[in-house]
Amino acid sequence: MTTDFVDVQTAAQRLRGAENVLILCHKNPDGDTVGCAGALCLALRSLGKTAAVLCNDHIPRLYDYMALPWYDGAFTPGFVVAVDVAGTQLFGDRNGIAAYAEQVRLCIDHHASNSGFAYETLVDATAAAACEIMTRVIEAMGVALTPAIAGCLYTGLATDTGGFRFSTTTAETHRVAAHLMDCGANVAWLNQRLFETRSRARMQIELAALQSLQYFLDGRCAVVALTWDQIEPTGVAAAELEDLTSLPRSIEGVKVGLTLRQQKDGSFKISVRTDEDVDACAIARRLGGGGHARAAGCELSGNLDYTRQALLTEVEKELKKLDAKPAE
Numbered sequence: 001m002t003t004d005f006v007d008v009q010t011a012a013q014r015l016r017g018a019e020n021v022l023i024l025c026h027k028n029p030d031g032d033t034v035g036c037a038g039a040l041c042l043a044l045r046s047l048g049k050t051a052a053v054l055c056n057d058h059i060p061r062l063y064d065y066m067a068l069p070w071y072d073g074a075f076t077p078g079f080v081v082a083v084d085v086a087g088t089q090l091f092g093d094r095n096g097i098a099a100y101a102e103q104v105r106l107c108i109d110h111h112a113s114n115s116g117f118a119y120e121t122l123v124d125a126t127a128a129a130a131c132e133i134m135t136r137v138i139e140a141m142g143v144a145l146t147p148a149i150a151g152c153l154y155t156g157l158a159t160d161t162g163g164f165r166f167s168t169t170t171a172e173t174h175r176v177a178a179h180l181m182d183c184g185a186n187v188a189w190l191n192q193r194l195f196e197t198r199s200r201a202r203m204q205i206e207l208a209a210l211q212s213l214q215y216f217l218d219g220r221c222a223v224v225a226l227t228w229d230q231i232e233p234t235g236v237a238a239a240e241l242e243d244l245t246s247l248p249r250s251i252e253g254v255k256v257g258l259t260l261r262q263q264k265d266g267s268f269k270i271s272v273r274t275d276e277d278v279d280a281c282a283i284a285r286r287l288g289g290g291g292h293a294r295a296a297g298c299e300l301s302g303n304l305d306y307t308r309q310a311l312l313t314e315v316e317k318e319l320k321k322l323d324a325k326p327a328e
Contacts, residue, residue, distance in 0.1 A: 042146070199237075
């Protein structure tokens with residue numbers, strides 16, 4: 001199927017005309033996919049429409065203030081929309097979500113690697129978060145941004161930019177954040193909740209991550225690896241592990257930071273973070289993933305040694321490209 005790329009006004013028109021809307025998040029949901037879903041669901045319900053959210057995994061407790069209405073089969077979806085989902089492989093296969101993965105009428109996303117799986121796609125790769133795009137869509141729908149909607153949108157904006165620290169953050173990102181504050185988003189409370197509150201389980205995992213830290217390729221690549229046997233006993237939520245991805249890259253002299261997180265099925269969820277000279281998306285794309293120039297990811301099957309070596313092989317290619325560049 002070839003998707004039709006649409007603009008904000010067209011996406012808003014489609015949503016205003018939709019009934020019985022099912023909103024799909026990506027598996028291992030983060031603040032951006034959850035924030036988009038929460039904001040859109042509230043916006044649709046304010047228009048008197050039936051809407052609910054479905055995800056392969058439970059929504060992390062970290063985001064329970066959004067109180068997302070879970071799809072329980074009470075209505076037959078007439079319009080399926082995906083938010084912050086770059087490809088069908090990111091939906092998963094639990095909770096019946098696979099039945100709707102091929103029925104997505106509209107996808108709203110900010111990944112340049114979006115595969116175009118939906119009938120229509122609104123993608124803006126210059127946006128720091130899908131919630132940045134969703135803000136424009138909801139207002140184009142003629143829906144006022146209530147404090148609750150603004151709070152959902154701010155969640156996605158703040159988490160996907162690492163508290164506005166990542167290189168994807170633009171002046172427009174800050175303008176959108178300021179607008180959400182004007183609309184009533186309680187940013188002081190949200191920032192404390194999202195960035196300054198850690199469970200004991202999260203602290204236990206951070207200790208394990210630091211103990212696993214290794215350097216490769218002349219110290220220019222740092223790797224953190226967590227196995228399921230380390231993660232599972234703590235009961236830590238996946239959402240609490242997202243900010244660990246910045247840890248290896250934050251070390252002085254490191255060009256590429258890799259975080260390897262084993263999942264229950266044995267596969268590894270990989271996060272790639274790079275500085276401005278190295279293309280993170282190129283590394284992830286060659287391993288079946290994608291993302292952004294400085295932040296990307298993929299999933300790999302195999303044991304830890306195999307997974308780590310597969311990644312290092314691709315990282316080395318990008319570092320060689322960097323070395324081959326003429327000095328400025």
